[in-house]
Amino acid sequence: MTTALPYFLAGNYAPVAGELTTHELPVTGAIPSELAGWYLRNGPNPHDAAGGHWFFGDGMIHGVRLDQGRAVSYRNRWVRTSTFTHGAQTEGPRGEDLTAGPANTHVVRHAGRLLALVESSYPYEITAELETVGSYDFGGRLRTAMTAHPKTCPTTGELHFFGFSRRAPFLTYHRADAAGDLVLTRPIDVPASTMMHDFSMTAKHVVFLDLPVVLSPVPPGSGLMPYRWDETYQARVGVLRRDDAHGEVRWLNVNPCYVFHTVNAYDEADSRIVLYVLRYLRRFDDEQAGHPHAATLWRWTIDLDAGSVHEEQLDDRAGEFPRIDDRKAGLPARCAHVTTTRTGADGQHGAITRYDLHTGATIGSHEFADGQVPGEAAFVPANDTPDGPGWLVSYVYNPTTDTSDLVILDAEELDAKPVATVHLPVRVPFGFHGNWIPDRPTVTG
Template identity: 35%
Template sequence: MTAPSNVASDTWKQPFLVGQMAPTSKELDVAACAVTGEIPAGLRGKFIQNGPNPRFAPVARYHMFDGDGMLHAIDFRDGSVAYKNRWIRTPMLEAEISAGRALYPGLADVMNFPDPALIGDAGPIKNPANTHIIRHAGRMFALYETGMPVEVTEELETLGIRDFDGKLPCGITAHPRIDPQTQQMFFFAYSPIPPFLRYFVADAEGNLVHAIELDIPAATMIHDFLITDEHAVFLDSPLRFDMEAFANGGPMVKYSPEGGTRLGVIPRFGQPDDITWYEIENGHVQHFWNAWHEDGVVELSGTFNSNPEFGMDTDDDLEESSASAQAGVATRFKVDLGTGEASVERFDDMEGDFCRFNEDRNGSRTRYHYMSGFRGERSLIGQFDTVVKYDDQTNQRWTWFSGKDHHVGEGVFAPDPNGTAEDDGWLLLTDHDHAANTTDVCVFDAQNVEAGPIARVHMPQKIPFGFHVNWFRADGGHRLA
């Protein structure tokens, strides 16, 4: 891509726009991709990645959270594998396409609103819809950290912004949890201005049936949460907004351990006063695995990070701003609802993120948990090189190293429709060859991750670094995170 003449061409030269993070400019439809190995007969459905892919040269400073969402769909059907990718055509991106250039600044300059005359009714802040892709009540939604859901079709056509028939008062995060039995969807929103935290439930038909405001002491960045069979569980971590510092050129979010760290447990349909908070040691969890509730104890796990840093300091030079490569480590948390005691137990020292599991068991005990980890050198957040599987029962760990200069994405578990065991199925993820600038979508036997991929689907173009992936079974079964 080339920059429009009225935008400085060097806005492409930023840390989050090079290597695998550089966007693709092509929207392709490929009926049959080249495959090495054998695709399992039971693997039928779509593996879809959402991620940032800026359509135009950024206005100024660019963070990977800013890029226009692009969906890449890998369709496993009848012995062949098709590929398709499309931008998510949000109203903000449509306004920029009409203008022929970027109009919206990135998060670091988010208060520099675009010219109202150029954006029509698209609103002053971009929702790039670039973080996750889910399906609920038979509809697919692209989600962002703080955006209204954007409905898309399985053919990756954008249908528009959705607000639960006008009932949703604000944008939501990208990590709803769906109960696999009831098909209710539990989700939340946080904000730098009050109310700082809101909690919602939608029923199996997609109607918003529960909406409350939760009282927390300060505005906190809360990326993910959990459910048990009876509860929703929140983390109030030290990643707190500092809008005064932001207005003076500092970072929007700061790690502020003096405010403490707490886990909050509330009945699924509880009212604001029904939440109980439990103090734990300071740290942040970007992504959780699963939670369950047995014998009065809520147990959960995720990657716990004592020094999170997202590289959003507006004082940084344009070509230097980047996020710390440090990630969390696998950690188990227990909250005794009777005694009020909460414990934190790190059970591995390999850093990683992108926590996934067999989400057909969301909210009830799971034994196997998957992660993208770091073994080799990395210079930037997201440069994972190791596929990890944990056994929560034995604390055993299995790994597969992608190799030097290879980066793996998030691994999603695709259950074998004929399987019975929790890990009967496959793990699907991207493996990017940095030197060749090519991407494979790899299929692992989830019961033998350390053996490496049993099949590689060679993508017709590089898939840029993305955030979350999901698996959508061809039989209509839900894969939801």
């Protein structure tokens, strides 16, 4: 009797077997000449083809270099973490080794450093050629794990992030200045270790999400996620003023839900914050019947004077991996781009959908044909005007050829055919997050 493989080891979730560098890739269409740099995207790729959960696989970064209208090269490299090279995690001062982790979730640039991130451990610094430099702890100042979703302030260049832990203090807020120096560390009191994957930032505030997916120990080696849905835990958001980083965190209740990813937030007034999220009704609850587990776009308006949060669903299509023009992070961004899915008579279709965040309306969608599946689409600006024209870049899997392409779309003409499609000779497994890393860095990472 043949035992079926778990989903994360089958199809395009399955890891690729090795590392590759290839040059002068074929292109359909025309790569914009303005694009000079790397598109890098991170994701799980267990090097021993094992592991008990998709989230646990060793990080592999896939990169395509573009320059002068050419697809110069593709390469993929594992992040050589201590887990990758030495296996089992060792004990540290707090009972955990923060260099041990898969570094499989995101890749960002700040203060000239490229960092591969996972929320359970330290970042790992890599080079533009995807070689691993080593774990990075901000010169010894960082003593917690680091979220995979830091936020770069487009005004100050500061990097805002947090670390959550299985041990108290469960949540710690950090801030690094534009030069990359860690200048603020502040523990925040929360009642339990919750699975806090993302947060948000405005010009005046930082917003934390304390939601009812709570630490729940599992047998060692089981491969199960050690966090479970908890009906008794109150879902809430926490608001901290940036100019009073050691001051009070205001906690406001929201309806039970889970959020992997925020879209953006901004200050509508001194005491009112607008926050966009991809909201699940439930997660990590054994996929109980009757509880849809697709995320949809919601707007939460936080009223600090009233002590309340108004929650409004903006769309009913399933979506994930939201991105904006990062130069509008914490400001009233006009547009967001979400990787969405819809189910029709001929099966499930993937798309990249553009939303007007001011109205909540859909203002464009690129529907992929023949079962092709897009990943996250990073926004690449075309000029110096934030929220202006630009391109969206995404790896797209083609099940017919069992290969992947790097697809470049005009963000303002999503209904049109791709501007360019870079044909890769290999498959890029489904993964998580990445960024366009231009040769000429901007303020944001």
